[in-house]
Amino acid sequence: MIRAMTEVPLHQLAHGRAGDKGNTSNISLIAWDTECFQVLLEQVTEVSVAAWFGHRHPTKVTRYVLPKIESMNFVLEGILDGGVNDALNLDTHGKGLSFWLLDMPIKVSPALADRLSNQTY
Amino acid sequence: MTSKNLFVGCATGFSGDRTDGTKPVVETLIALGGGVLTFETLAERTLARAQIEKRKNPLSGYEPLLDDLVGPVLRRCLDHSIKIVSNFGAANPQAAAQRIYALARAQGLRAPRIAVVHGDDLTQPEQLQYLLKRLSSNIDPARIVSANAYLGAQQISEALQEGADIVVTGRVSDPSLTLGPALAHFGWSLDDWHRLGCGTMAGHMLECGTQVSGGYFCVPGQKPVEGMDRLGFPIAEIDSQGNFSVFKAANTGGRVDLRTAKEQLLYEVHDPAKYLTPDVTADITNATITETAKDRVRLDGITGHARPPELKVNVYYDNGWIGEAEISYAGFKAKERAMLAGDTIRKRIGHLIDLRVDIIGALSIFGDDAGELAARGLNTSANDVRLRVAGVHMQKEIAEKVSREVLALYCCGPAGGGGVRTSLKPRLDTLSCTIPRESVDAGWTIAGEERS
Numbered sequence: 007m008i009r010a011m012t013e014v015p016l017h018q019l020a021h022g023r024a025g026d027k028g029n030t031s032n033i034s035l036i037a038w039d040t041e042c043f044q045v046l047l048e049q050v051t052e053v054s055v056a057a058w059f060g061h062r063h064p065t066k067v068t069r070y071v072l073p074k075i076e077s078m079n080f081v082l083e084g085i086l087d088g089g090v091n092d093a094l095n096l097d098t099h100g101k102g103l104s105f106w107l108l109d110m111p112i113k114v115s116p117a118l119a120d121r122l123s124n125q126t127y
Numbered sequence: 128m129t130s131k132n133l134f135v136g137c138a139t140g141f142s143g144d145r146t147d148g149t150k151p152v153v154e155t156l157i158a159l160g161g162g163v164l165t166f167e168t169l170a171e172r173t174l175a176r177a178q179i180e181k182r183k184n185p186l187s188g189y190e191p192l193l194d195d196l197v198g199p200v201l202r203r204c205l206d207h208s209i210k211i212v213s214n215f216g217a218a219n220p221q222a223a224a225q226r227i228y229a230l231a232r233a234q235g236l237r238a239p240r241i242a243v244v245h246g247d248d249l250t251q252p253e254q255l256q257y258l259l260k261r262l263s264s265n266i267d268p269a270r271i272v273s274a275n276a277y278l279g280a281q282q283i284s285e286a287l288q289e290g291a292d293i294v295v296t297g298r299v300s301d302p303s304l305t306l307g308p309a310l311a312h313f314g315w316s317l318d319d320w321h322r323l324g325c326g327t328m329a330g331h332m333l334e335c336g337t338q339v340s341g342g343y344f345c346v347p348g349q350k351p352v353e354g355m356d357r358l359g360f361p362i363a364e365i366d367s368q369g370n371f372s373v374f375k376a377a378n379t380g381g382r383v384d385l386r387t388a389k390e391q392l393l394y395e396v397h398d399p400a401k402y403l404t405p406d407v408t409a410d411i412t413n414a415t416i417t418e419t420a421k422d423r424v425r426l427d428g429i430t431g432h433a434r435p436p437e438l439k440v441n442v443y444y445d446n447g448w449i450g451e452a453e454i455s456y457a458g459f460k461a462k463e464r465a466m467l468a469g470d471t472i473r474k475r476i477g478h479l480i481d482l483r484v485d486i487i488g489a490l491s492i493f494g495d496d497a498g499e500l501a502a503r504g505l506n507t508s509a510n511d512v513r514l515r516v517a518g519v520h521m522q523k524e525i526a527e528k529v530s531r532e533v534l535a536l537y538c539c540g541p542a543g544g545g546g547v548r549t550s551l552k553p554r555l556d557t558l559s560c561t562i563p564r565e566s567v568d569a570g571w572t573i574a575g576e577e578r579s
Contacts (some may be wrong), residue, residue: 007162009377010149021346021349021350021390022390023343023344023390023391023393025394025395025396026395027395027397027557028557028559030397032393032395032396032397033359034389034390034393034396035390036160036390036393038385049212051515056421060499061494061495061500061503062495063495068397068398070398070410072393072414073413074414074428075389075392075412075414075415075416077389078395079396079397079399081397081398082437087495087496091554092554093519094241094449094481094483094496094518095494095496095517096485096487096491096492096515096517097491097492099487102492102493103493104495120412124348125349125351126348126349126351127349127350127386
């Protein structure tokens, strides 16, 4: 019998860091392990990430995949309200945006959810 | 030129970073038999701020913490032939060089041989006219605060080959601070794209200081870092083929492993196949990282392709004022009181100035200017929040109304607001373009020592 999938936040599967250039943010997403990376490839896509950042209205979202380091790099254009000089946001660089991405809900099997919960890396 | 491995350490990741990480880097380099000490201190906007300082005082405009960075290690570096390479010249590399001469004199040291790289500053009137034409912009040149091309590693390399002890630059690409010494040390040709790609990414791993060695990484309980109060700054060991390892200064806190290295490798990268610098198009598509010892990783699989034909230029110009102000509400209905205060200010000045309203503690930096995310609901459990109102306007008096309205909440606002803080700052805006290499007169000279 197939048990229902369960939802976990993305930070159970990956870590990452945000950086800025002008009005563009890039957010790396680095899988904790190979099984996590496979889930990221399926579910953390240009479409799902653009939707998750919908309120920031990205003009373009590009995903670059680096399989040798089980990572991906998202480039989100136009989401910094003008960037470091322009924006009214307290966090003009968008330094904290990796932690918005890392809260995205991801569907995993209960077995994987169990294995990933409360891990220290 | 030699085939011996080169050690390059980086002791700051930006202007304002810790300055006490330098000594452990220098002592580690000395124990390894020598190397190069770099400081990266010039984020995009830092240079515009430095130009504003230089206008006020022609002897300033370089890194304000220069004394703290160089002073404590100058003797050890000169005694042990540790070269120093940095963009801490900012808007005034000549003045930075004179300041280092003065530091050496004050400590009774021999006069170092200090090279100054020039050509990045493009603020002469005819240069500004040319840039505005490239940018198709009609802004008044008098509003331009700074205009700088990103130079590369070539001038740094030449100066080191001619025997400079210290190389002071203004705007160069950050990884060039590492690639320059590698070019000088190994004698790589300027079109050896593979090695230039490797040396550039070694610089990229170093350029943010501790961001590769446990800084900007820790999440307690999930990815812990020991010794955050004494993080070790990073050092790269580069071989003649361009292969390199990254580790950290001895007897320091922090961690260097697969996870810290991956976060820094991808930091501020867009297309991994095209990491553009003035020197090369670096390519990390097939990069691999291996832990080779505790707190040490080796990077392989990096390569490079021909450099971009033109140089990138950033132009900063005055564009109005930013007014910001905050007030705190805590306890019973704190969030409701803060939101009412925000709505009240919108009603009073929202027709004069575009405002952004944050409820810090419930929703702030994740939100958007228009408040779309806030409209979906705020964190309901927050009962100690801070209202923040921010607005931009070309007229100073209008931007200032943000502060005045928040201050007036002390009497005219909802109950129990406290802790008002206000600020009013000129707003700098930026334009970017590329220009042909031949339109930039990049070079270097040994700075003559001026005694006053």
